[in-house]
Amino acid sequence: MSHLHRHTNADGTDRGHDSATLMRRVTLACLPGLLAQSWFFGLGVVTNVITAAACCLLIEAMMLAARRRPVSPTIADGSALLTGVLLGAALPAGTSLWLILIGSLAAVAVAKHLYGVLGQNLFNPAMVGYALLLVSFPTQMSLWPAPSGLFGPDAVEPSTWLARWLGQHPPAALDALSGATPLDAFRHRNADADAALLLAPGAMEAWQSVALAWLGGGLYLLHRRLIDWRLPLSMLVSMALLAWLFELLSASGGVGFHLLGGAAIFGAFFIVTDPVSAASGRRARLVYGAGIGALTMIIRAYGGYPDAVAFAVLLMNLAAPLLDQLVPDRPPRQPAAMVSSDDD
Amino acid sequence: MTHSDARDIAIKGLWSNNPALVQLLGLCPLLAVTGSVVNGLGLGLATLGVMLGASASASVLRHQVRPEVRLPAFVLIIAAFVTCVELAMAALAYELYQVLGIFLPLIVTNCAILARVEAFASRQPLAPALFDALMNGLGFALVLVLIGAIRELLGQGTLFAGMELLLGDPASDWTLYLPGDGGMLFLVLPPGAFLVTGLLIAAKNAIDDAVKRRRPAPTKTPGDERRVRVTGVVR
Structure with missing residues (x-):
């Protein structure tokens, strides 16, 4: 474990990438998502x-x-x-x-x-x-x-x-x-009709497949330690929790629908993980990602626009410097204990 | 008031110490109502009228008003003229009066006016005070009209729409339409006002820089001007 620590940044991403390499690899990781999106649309x-x-x-x-x-x-x-x-x-x-x-x-x-x-x-x-x-x-x-x-x-x-x-x-x-996107259908849903029913046949499957392809690229980024796992995970978890809660309240949508039916996966791995505009502290990043997930769900459920990832990201971009101050990382402990405390 | 004094006042009011682009005063109405040329022109003219009346009164009364109470006195004077302008607009251009809404009475709180009264008119005789108010009011109104024109053209795809609200029936066919349908809604919304205003300030600073590069700056003598807030560098 100790040799691993020498090669990673404080946020767990791999050290030793210049930004050109990083950008090239992230662009490459977009390929599965782009191919799937072209295949279907x-x-x-x-x-x-x-x-x-x-x-x-x-x-x-x-x-x-x-x-x-x-x-x-x-x-x-x-x-x-x-x-x-x-x-x-x-x-x-x-x-x-x-x-x-x-x-x-x-x-x-x-x-x-x-x-x-x-x-x-x-x-x-x-x-x-x-x-x-x-x-x-x-x-x-x-x-x-x-x-x-x-x-x-x-x-x-x-x-x-x-x-x-x-x-x-x-x-x-x-x-x-x-054609209506799944989220259009969600917005125009009746109280008792499931959003997926309003869609053309095959539309939901297409959107889910595209989301899974983006997930593939995102997992590659995680595997190569190019992005911080805290950001996508906290966003997706908070989205899932809220989607579950909204499903209980209005019996529409659902966790799988919201995670795979729009730009959530794409946003979680490729937009939220932008190291410049995200919060920089480890704990602040957990709050930052969770905030994006929560805002996305709230705007999807109550807002006027079909998808909300972009607005949620921009709003939390604004909050990122404040989060770094309000939720500072704990000061580093003894060097020996540091490796394990990285995973908090 | 000599010729060079007048020239100095005009340059400061219209350009180098422009209330909207340099002092950044009166930003609230500037950003809120400049969605179209007619709104900008209406509010610009109203502000100009108030500025003329307030500066003239403050100049005439400058020996009567004790320094301790000058600010409340100036605000009262400005409020009186704002009421006049507001009632006049309700009588002459009622539809525009409704469009401008709360921003007409809010001219009272427009710091651009209070700044001219406090920094200039209350220390100067009537003629320079009036001329200064005219130039500053024109500078403010021109910026309002310019921002309104840019936002209307790019945001709605029209220019001079609704001018009949202000200028009567002859202006009803002045509207120019950009080919294509609609425009960028973003520019009509409040963030568009911030963006256009910021770009105008940047453009003014760029022009100043270009002019300065072309000819070496003359040695400046410190004027009697008190600059309230500036976006450029104070020299």
Whole structure:
């Protein structure tokens, strides 16, 4: 155990990664989730991710040039690429180029560069971009296509995806494309109808499979000690507890539904774990993650927007510095006892 | 009041000591009502009117008001003019009066006005006091209109919508529409006001820096100006 301790940071993540390696590996860990999402929701996911990554890289380069900073070393650290990939993954499949450009501007230019640069951003950049789009363009941002598959008889024509990407949306194609997400169904549920019943057949399975694929990538991150286990675990546990409580109260939703039916897994492993905007103390991180989980459930149950991970993350980003002060780590004990006390 | 005094007052009020962009005074109405050009213009004109009346009165009464009670006296003067402007607006532009709502009576608490009265008008004769109030009121109103224009254009996709509320029927077909449907709702909401105001302040500072780089700064003589709060560097 003692040799292990030498190679880990205080939060249990592996020491000795520069941020470029870290960013590259996290981006790689997105692949299973992205592939599954493309498989079920079609080409629109691919265009989302590529467009968002390209926009974020471009805006990062322009901001660096405008600030007279060296461009290539910062681009090479991969953080703008990761921001773009995460933003693209969060957007409804087939979001138009213009929306993605605005979201990337908010993410990279406002949330990252206006606050300093990577390491000084108060908020998670990808979630700032996503939340700004969600607040600004509620109609377009709630247009999740039905999970019609990448190939096969139901798959949406590439030309339709192209039209959406360019921002043209003829009403007929729009109707054919859109389908209620599990969380839409949850929001419009009746008191006695189970939310899953309102969904198109296969939709719930598609969302669950995508969530499990993101979970796979997240477990890889945990295995390589690239993220702190406290953050996803505390978020998911607090979400599960509240989902169970709400199920008792209103007999709808349920633990599995809420953990797998939206962006919870994706958020828990890829958004909440952002080391810059999260709390930094070990105990503070437990509270931070639990706060995100609780806020997500509360906003899902009582709020006006279908999913709430982005808002919950941004609200807790605000609280992170305060949490580090209010819930400080216990001072280190004897070096011999330290290894075991790491797991509290 | 010499010509150079007047020029100095104008530059300070409109640009280098602008109440909204440099002193950051009156931010509450600035952020709250600048969702469109007509709202910004309405509140800007109301503030300008109050500022003119309050500065003129404070200047005329400056030998009568004892220093110990000057602040309550100034607030009373400002409140009197706010009541006049509010009643006038209710009579002349009732719909706009309803849109601006609580922010019209709240002009009383607008520190930009009290700052001009306290720092300038109560120490100066009538003519400079009036001119200073005009320039500061215009500086404030211009920023309000500019923020309103940016937020209306990008947030709703229109410009000069509803100007007939303020200017009567001839202005009813002034509205310009941006092609496409709607805009970014975010900019009409309160966070958009913060963002646009911050970007305007940044743009002003950038222009100042660019101007300063182009020509070496003249040696400044300390004015009689008391700057209340500043966003730039005090030199």
